[in-house]
Amino acid sequence: MTAIAQTTAVVLPPTTDAELEQLLAAAQRAAAPLAARRPAERAELLDAVADALDAAADQLVPVAERETRLPEARLRGELKRTTFQLRLFGEVLRDGGYLDARIDHADADWPMGAPRPDLRRVLAPLGPVVVFAASNFPFAFSVAGGDTASALAAGSPVLLKAHSGHPGLSRLTAEVVVSALREAGAPDGTFALIAGTAAGAAALRDPRVKAGAFTGSIPGGRALFDIASSRPEPIPFFGELGSNNPAFVTEAAAAERCAEIAEGFVSSFTLGAGQFCTKPGTLFVPAGSGLVEALRDAALPPAAPLLNERIQSGYGEVLQGLQSNPRLEVLVQGAGPLADPPGATLLRTTAADMLAEPDALQTECFGPTAVVVTYDDESQLPELAETFEGQLTATIHGTDSCQVEALVEVLARKAGRVVWNQWPTGVSVTYAQQHGGPYPATTAVGSTSVGTAAMERFLRPIAYQGFPQHLLPEALREDNPLAVPRLINGRREGGR
Amino acid sequence: MTAIAQTTAVVLPPTTDAELEQLLAAAQRAAAPLAARRPAERAELLDAVADALDAAADQLVPVAERETRLPEARLRGELKRTTFQLRLFGEVLRDGGYLDARIDHADADWPMGAPRPDLRRVLAPLGPVVVFAASNFPFAFSVAGGDTASALAAGSPVLLKAHSGHPGLSRLTAEVVVSALREAGAPDGTFALIAGTAAGAAALRDPRVKAGAFTGSIPGGRALFDIASSRPEPIPFFGELGSNNPAFVTEAAAAERCAEIAEGFVSSFTLGAGQFCTKPGTLFVPAGSGLVEALRDAALPPAAPLLNERIQSGYGEVLQGLQSNPRLEVLVQGAGPLADPPGATLLRTTAADMLAEPDALQTECFGPTAVVVTYDDESQLPELAETFEGQLTATIHGTDSCQVEALVEVLARKAGRVVWNQWPTGVSVTYAQQHGGPYPATTAVGSTSVGTAAMERFLRPIAYQGFPQHLLPEALREDNPLAVPRLINGRREGGR
Structure with a gap:
């Protein structure tokens, strides 16, 4: 150093x-x-x-x-x-x-x-x-x-x-x-x-x-x-x-696309060695669906170096803290989970444990670690979603027939972006993108x-009252020299 | 009480x-x-x-x-x-x-x-x-x-x-x-x-x-x-x-509309007994233009009661503080300026004094009091405008031939609304209204x-990524059931 x-x-x-x-x-x-x-x-x-x-x-x-x-x-x-x-x-x-x-x-x-x-x-x-x-x-x-x-x-x-x-x-x-x-x-x-x-x-x-x-x-x-x-x-x-970016898998989705979801999740939480603010940090899966086993057996990517020594040591500290929590056990771990570069880690807990101690189990771990939470009944998901603070993203993997309206309502209240059957990493730069959310996702x-x-x-807005044309900003002049779209007397006019 | x-x-x-x-x-x-x-x-x-x-x-x-x-x-x-x-x-x-x-x-x-x-x-x-x-x-x-x-x-x-x-x-x-x-x-x-x-x-x-x-x-x-x-x-x-809402009269405007400006200003700063957050608290006028005399001779409105005892006593305190400032003298005063109801007060100072002690002379006085400032040269106005903190409004009385671009630039930076040849009191509820401004006008x-x-x-914004139609808010569904205007792939569509 x-x-x-x-x-x-x-x-x-x-x-x-x-x-x-x-x-x-x-x-x-x-x-x-x-x-x-x-x-x-x-x-x-x-x-x-x-x-x-x-x-x-x-x-x-x-x-x-x-x-x-x-x-x-x-x-x-x-x-x-x-x-x-x-x-x-x-x-x-x-x-x-x-x-x-x-x-x-x-x-x-x-x-x-x-x-x-x-x-x-x-x-x-x-x-x-x-x-x-x-x-x-x-x-x-x-x-x-x-x-x-x-x-x-x-x-x-x-x-x-x-x-x-x-x-x-x-x-x-x-x-x-x-x-x-x-x-x-x-x-x-x-x-x-x-x-x-x-x-x-x-x-x-x-x-x-x-x-x-x-x-x-x-x-x-x-x-x-x-x-x-x-x-x-x-x-x-x-x-x-910070953001934990929880993801929720419905029973029907787990039954339908077990391997695909396991593979997609592993790929997302390890992308960039897990150093994305949109890394999915928690995955809720139905108990007994086979998804836990699919995740346990999924191929973890090769260990990749973290950005620098400070992040490496911070990652190790948070991961050790999580591993020492009796509510969490290791589901699968790459070689050298605390080495440099660190192998990826998936931890495992239950919905009951998450409800009992959400703050500790939702600690953001900046690096290739995530927590898998098994739940018994899909009707628990809104309550589990409520345990999260403000988020940049929240994700649902479901099917068209899933009854997830209540879950969507909670997640749209908690997060700036809600993702369906995709993963939150990879923030596209577009007209409709939203990368933000309630505190602590943002201030x-x-x-x-x-x-x-x-x-x-x-x-910031500025209003001009009673101004002569030549003193107005061009965008506000009557002849609209910049050809910008405008709201004129409450009606939209102009623009491409 | x-x-x-x-x-x-x-x-x-x-x-x-x-x-x-x-x-x-x-x-x-x-x-x-x-x-x-x-x-x-x-x-x-x-x-x-x-x-x-x-x-x-x-x-x-x-x-x-x-x-x-x-x-x-x-x-x-x-x-x-x-x-x-x-x-x-x-x-x-x-x-x-x-x-x-x-x-x-x-x-x-x-x-x-x-x-x-x-x-x-x-x-x-x-x-x-x-x-x-x-x-x-x-x-x-x-x-x-x-x-x-x-x-x-x-x-x-x-x-x-x-x-x-x-x-x-x-x-x-x-x-x-x-x-x-x-x-x-x-x-x-x-x-x-x-x-x-x-x-x-x-x-x-x-x-x-x-x-x-x-x-x-x-x-x-x-x-x-x-x-x-x-x-x-x-x-x-x-x-x-709070806001002081300064107003600036150019030399040409004072020469052209002396009586009208004096009358309009008196009417504005005493409107609602001066208890408007947009009350013009300071008026800059050219020395020797006759505007000071016109203001001195203007008919002040009858005294009107302030909202309550607390405002009455606060008004009296601030006014007494201003009157005790050696940089300010009374230009004209209605009967019983500290009585209940209080007669209106116009104080007077110079540009040099304003530049020397802007904070004290710009103290907001919630009630029928304002300060008239004489200046010697119109080119001083941008510098005088710079002495103000963030404002809800700022006003210019000028003519089409006045060179006020620099003053407008300063005032648009300081205030949420810039007014030309009108007075700031009376905040119309419209599509283009702006009632705000940099601190302390607002937070x-x-x-x-x-x-x-x-x-x-x-x-607050929420983005939905990859969502099925039936789980989207109506405004985002492909068939636009609410018929709202939208930005689709960067282009405006629909709406009235």
Whole structure:
């Protein structure tokens, strides 16, 4: 570790107070000119960043491999997802629907009892944002990941707090981003990398910063949320924290697709060595269905290294804690479950034990471990689902004839995304994606950190009353020069 | 005061712990069935409440007059606004656009690099909400006001913490609401009144409550925000707190419309005896333009009583504090500026003094007082505007030839609504209204508490992945039985 720590220190020294002050001042200076760009102009900036990252793939991926121990194919796929994401936000900018532009013409007879003035409302960027990168997706949730892409798309400058797990990749990616933005004509200060826990917290406390975004652990995310909320001027903090992602197999599904479900589950909970925030951590299966045996006999994948020493040791601690719980027994385990790399582990318990001690048995174990819970009667499932806190995802494997309405109701209340006959890992970047959920899945239940709606986090509404045309934002002018869709006097008009 | 206090205690005793527990349990039980109602069915509930309130006007208004000392015409107008607001949310429910329904069909060739699953996203209610009523709008921001209307429209049960300023009206209004909801078939527990500071705070701390909304003072709102944010499960808290609502008169406007502006300003800052959160508290006028003299000579309206003894005494304290500031002098004052009822007061200072001590000179004075600031050069206005914290509104009086782009940029960054050649008092309930702003105007910069977008506060997104049609919410089914507008594969379809 000493060698690694030294390398890290050389590669990415903590941002000093003086450096941070310069970067914050530059971000604040960039805010107004960046906000003033037309949406389609900001789309060009995102495209430029995406192109530059694609062009730098052969430089970026080897550094990522070295620092994260993730395989090349996975990293190349993740980089592709990352640049696709930047371009998708560009498409959303060109469409303009994200502006939620609304025009109410003056109406002397408005039935409220008083004349309605001319009112026009549009979403505008919040201002500088500090984004805390995650360790487990060194491209997609890091320097140029979803939080950065959606904040820049919204028109908010980004201070990116690098994750210490991949300092060299962070610096290299930031160089590509900064250079691409500069060449594309973005205002200086649109994007900057900062390093070190203290600098991240200081940035979040700074009055020039207007929002925070984070992907990581519950304790880390909660500490930052508390900083953001206790500022003299509290600011929104969009933390994506922890999730157990329970999955429920009905009796009919187990009878119909026993082997397929066992195989799919093993593949999902070990994907990326179990280091996904959407890893299914608990699987409820009918007792006596043969699914427990199928899982016990399933082929576990080869052990894969965890991201870094800190995650390796944390994984070992949590796994040992679970194994020492008398309510849990080992169902199946790969070779060297506590070794580096660790073989996968499936633990086993019963519905009665889960109901008796849900908090301990639902502890998130970041790595290739999951818990299989046998239940006796499908009617228990809603009660079992109720024992979970807020989740990013919840999954049901059923058949069309299963009576699962009550279970769906509970899971839709608990989770941001409910999955049917698929597995929650693999979060597609789309228009309808929702990656969020009630606390502790996130600190902002109304938001998503993946999908085109992620932009909404960094926008705020402004209404203009009685304004002359030439002083209005273009999206609100009568002749609609940007051709954005709008709500005019309560009716949708225009747009593609 | 003793007599009033005794009457209050009799009319609306503090909710006991046991009562609160019953009401919270009922609200939680109501949440799922209320959420399961079709939007158009919830619209019928809102219509029923509106009809019942209109029918009870002759009972409600006299109680409101007695408890708030506001004149009958104002109260009847406010009640009309309140029932209009309920019906407008009903219209939004019937339209269905508020659901932001999105469908992405499965796409094996999705260019992200992995197949896109079938994903469908819709907004759903947060669950039980506690609403803290305001004193200054006993109908529109109280028991059946905008927060209640938007939460019920969203499908979230409401616990309404009554304002102690109008206990009898609160109880009577709540009886009308509860009775109308019951007769219209709403689930028991959809709405309940609670009383007392302790009960309000306890409700906000309760894990069954999923959001809070508030209109009132900065200290009160911040204390509740801190409770909501420091819960084990933090919840969104939509507080609308304080605002100075600065207004800026350009040199050309002052030259062109001196008397009209003076008259309009006096009328606006004294409207409702200055007890509006949108009262323009500061007016910047060009020195030597004659506007100061016009204001000095303007006819002040007759003194009007403040809402209650607490507001009267608070107003006197703040006004005396302002008058004792050597940077402020009295420009004009009605008879008995500290009497009950108080005559209106206009104070006067200079731009240099405002720049020297902005916090003291911008103290919100809830009542018929405002500050006139003379400036020497229009180019000072953006710098003066920068001295303000977050605002609900900011106003410019100008002409089409004024160079105010820089001022508009600052004000749009500071305020939720920017007004041109009108006055900020009178917040129309419309589709494009924005009643919010950066802290301390509100505790949630991305939200509004007036206008149809106010519903968004009480909604959260849920995505359904790979779901069979019969288990999907109706808004997401392929055949669109509710005929709601939707985003399908990134393109807008349907709706009126």
